[in-house]
Amino acid sequence: MRLAYVHILPLEYYPPATNAIRIFASMDDVDAAVWTSANRKSLPEFNCDGVRIHRLPFVNPGTSAFLRFYQCLKWHWDCAIALRKFKPDAILYIEPHSAIAAWIYYRLLGGKARLFIHHHEYYAPHDYDRPGMKLVKLGQKAEQSELFPRAEWISQTNESRSGFLAKDNPEIAAEKFQIWPNYPPLSWNRKSTQPAINGPVRLLYLGSASFHDTYIRELVEWVARFPDKATLTISGFNVDPAVWEWLEKENFPNVQTFPQGWQYDELPERLHNYDVGLILYRGNTLNFVYNAPNKLFEYWAAGLEVWYPQEMKQITHLQEATTQAPLRRLDFNELPTEGPFPRPAALREFRSDYSCENAIAPLLRAFDL
Structure with missing residues (x-):
């Protein structure tokens, strides 16, 4: 054909x-x-x-x-x-x-x-x-x-x-x-070889970001309050320059940035260095409210737990249908005062069948x- x-x-x-x-x-x-x-x-x-x-x-x-x-x-x-x-x-x-x-x-x-x-x-x-x-x-x-x-x-x-x-x-x-x-490709679906964490929980945000469409500011300011409990890495080639300028100005010690992003084919190895993958869309349109983005399944393929905003109803539907999936719904307008919580080691055993x-x-x- x-x-x-x-x-x-x-x-x-x-x-x-x-x-x-x-x-x-x-x-x-x-x-x-x-x-x-x-x-x-x-x-x-x-x-x-x-x-x-x-x-x-x-x-x-x-x-x-x-x-x-x-x-x-x-x-x-x-x-x-x-x-x-x-x-x-x-x-x-x-x-x-x-x-x-x-x-x-x-x-x-x-x-x-x-x-x-x-x-x-x-x-x-x-x-x-x-x-x-x-x-x-x-x-x-x-x-x-x-x-x-x-x-x-x-x-x-x-x-x-x-x-x-x-x-x-x-x-x-x-x-x-x-x-x-x-x-993601079937070849990405494998268990992580990383041991359960003893130190700060390692958070990762991949993809597009802006102050208008995502909770990037709320997330960063939350994580920055708990330098002993969490680290955050932000990587993306489609991030609003205002976000990078703000991050450079604030220079949070436990926040690392990669403004050029990472190549897609290197993500399987990169992702294994983290514990939690983040999705941050505010749900400003129906497109985002009813979105289960490819990053969700890429995070899962590497054995990461995924934290997402409560506004994203499509992911909530998935969480309700797949009760064993490593998902945590958060209110990014009122994040936990005790800071990022540790990730249960048992979630490393979750194996994604999405390819x-x-x-x-x-x-x-x-x-x-």
């Missing part, structure tokens, strides 16, 4: 995308090609043997709004032309951000490939009216008018988000809506593979 994978945003920012591409590359009966754009965060370029990755010119942030709009439309046009030349049996595009290229391929270029759609994030109808979303809103309109009716598969990362997307599109057959979770290889299996069956 000739598979076209369309992901307009840089692959390096999205581990679920690179995990999926590696799986496609490992399959003898899949000839996959990828269309994406170059990352602007100085991250090492993702490459994968057995898959052709095409990085089309994209938006230059230093140009006018009109020129950026034109550059983005040109990316979609060039991608659609490339799709026609590639002659895929199936197209899988990611997010409404990528939808216009598919719409051009089908509507203007007479494309016939089978269509599969995946959304990593959930956008409520009003989210498309936010600043900077004009072209994404056009993608949403293309999805609703032509791409969703044509698609064989429309997936979201969990049941709640899929339900919201189906409710937003009641005219689309319910059986098209599927679940494709964001899990991207298992998660993608229903999609591969839908491909008839």
Whole structure:
């Protein structure tokens, strides 16, 4: 099968995308090609043997709004032309951000490939009216008018988000809506060899952070009050500069930072040096309230307990359904006055069964593979 994978945003920012591409590359009966754009965060370029990755010119942030709009439309046009030349049996595009290229391929270029759609994030109808979303809103309109009716598969990362997307599109057959979770590779799932801790509990926060969308300030100030009980490491390439500036100014002795982040492939070894993985989203949108992020399952794969905000209902649903999972729900507006509590050694025995290889299996069956 000739598979076209369309992901307009840089692959390096999205581990679920690179995990999926590696799986496609490992399959003898899949000839996959990828269309994406170059990352602007100085991250090492993702490459994968057995898959052709095409990085089309994209938006230059230093140009006018009109020129950026034109550059983005040109990316979609060039991608659609490339799709026609590639002659895929199936197209899988990611997010409404990528939808216009598919719409051009089908509507203007007479494309016939089978269509599969995946959304990593959930956008409520009003989210498309936010600043900077004009072209994404056009993608949403293309999805609703032509791409969703044509698609064989429309997936979201969990049941709640899929339900919201189906409710937003009641005219689309319910059986098209599927679940494709964001899990790490099976090779990550192993017990930690680290002994139970005797000293301070070692906390780790990976990923994006800002004062507006996360509880990063509340967490850091809490941990800083207990230098003998806890240490905190913060690592991420998508952290608001104001957060790094504040941390540098305060210079908390038990808080360590890695502003450049860590490479995804080195995380399995890095994570084993910690005891607790943190998720800090405030739940400002339905997307975050009903999010069980890939970091949750990456932490689990390394044997870490996960602490998360009470606002994140999707993780609470998971905690209620998986009572033995190492999860602790916290009110980050009123954290325990006794400080971080020690992590029970028994939680080191928890073994995560969540893997991207298992998660993608229903999609591969839908491909008839």
